[in-house]
Structure formats: C-alpha cells, structure tokens
Amino acid sequence: MFGPTYVFDDPMTLGPEPSSKIISHAHGITSSASKEEDASQIVIMNLAFNDGKFNGSALSVLGDYPFFQKYKEMAIVGGSGAFRLARGIVTAIIYTYNDTTQNEIIDFHVLVLHY
Template sequence: MAKKFPKLTKLFFFLVLAAMAKLSHCAWENCGVTEETQLTLYFHDYSNGPNATVIPVAGIAGREWNFKQVGSVYVIDEPITEGPERDSPTVGRCQGLFVTASFDGLNSHVVLSIMFTNEAYNGSTLEIQGTSKQFEQTGEVSVVSGTGKFRFVRGYASFKTVFWDEVTTYAILQVDITLRHY
C-alpha cells in the first residue's frame, strides 16, 4: 500500500513549485531589474490668442478666472519638443489640467499626460501628478505611472521656465524627467 503525503507536505511541495515557476519567469522577464532613464523635454505654453494651448474652463462664479485665483481650472494641450526652439522636432504632446489650489494663488495641482509620438517612445505615455509652485523658477512633481516603454514607472519631473514673454503670454518650460522602470 502506498504511503500518502500529509497535507502539510503537499502544501510545502506546492509552494516550492510555485516559487520555482516565479523564479524561472523572472529570469526570462528580467524581473526586479530596473533601468534609469533621463529625459529633457520642452513644453510650449500659449496662454492667449487663437492658438492658446492653456485654456481656462472653470472658476469661482463672479470672480475673474486667472492663474492666481483659487479654484481656476485650466485644460492643457501643448506641443513638446526636443529643444527649446519653436521649430525643434516634436516628440509628443502634454495634455491634462491644472487647478489653482491654494488661497494665496501660489500653488496649483497638476494632472498631466505626456504622450510620445517620436520614434524612440512612440505610443508610450507618462502620467504626472502633484502640487506645483507655479510662480517659482523651478518646481517638481511626481511621475506616478506610464504605459508602453514606461510601464510600472516611478520618478519625478522638474519644471523650469526658460523663456517667458509677458506681452504674448508665450512660455517655454524645460522639463527634466528622471525615471525608474522595467
């Protein structure tokens, strides 16, 4: 008569097999190995005129909607280029929104999607979220996720205004992004 394995032994055997399967999967898929990617991109901000890329869509009734007024909501759809020049090659678009989120008007909450169209990252996205100090020379927000080549990404983005024309309300923002991803 054959001896039966006790239930605990069967459980242990099953767990060992599951761990071995996971390890072989990780060896095949490079599990746990992350790489670091650093990007420098340029966002082109037009706040007024027929080609505006930053558009106010909501605010407090009876008050002027502007960047310093708490509750003002803006939608963004702007080009992203390799360099700061307007005719620099386009690498994608930044789409999302920001809300002036502090009563003193100094902070905004941003939720942005960077959608790449260039050859290196075509179809991939980065999702950015956080509080931005909107009138300081530089600000930093979190990169919270991504798709395509940036699945499971984590990181941060530093925004720096490199050009501002008050008359035309045109700005160029340099965005330095540091990412950790698989």
C-alpha cells in the first residue's frame, strides 16, 4: 500500500468518549510513505483550536505515523495565533480501533513551548 493519500478533518475532544466536548479539529493529509513491511504514513496536520483561551490558534505538526507501533511521536514545527513560533511534540497512542469501519480513537498528548 505505497502511495495512497488521504485528507482528514477530525474532531479533537477533551476525552476519548465520542460525546466529549470538541475543543479542536485535526486538519491534514496522510500518505503511505513506506515500502517496507512495517507500514508507515507521513502526517502533515494542523490542530486548529476553536474553544477556550486558544480559540483561533493552531499547532502545525509533521511526522511519521507507523501503523504497527503502539507509540507514535510527531514534531510540532510551528503554529499560529497564541502558538506563534511553537516547538514541541505530539505523542499518539491508539485508544480504540474498529476494523470494520477503520475508524480509530487516538489519545494525543501535546507538549508545546510557545511565546
């Protein structure tokens, strides 16, 4: 599966429950970028906040998303609004995955340094 590219706009909530409050959206592109057996995607995304004190601000994230590894880590390479000149990391662990629908709930932890 080398090359398929997907565009996404997914809600980000305070908790893993689908009914949890939406605080942001993850907008981005993923593309299968590995010819090796351990499938991996490259992720380019913005975490666009639409609630609270960071409303209107966004974090820009870039990184590798290896399918079969439990722990994933992506770099924060910038941002806008309150996150101007941001740097940091986003770690991701799959909380649940539905094989039939291919939907997943991902637990993101964000560590960001900004001015």
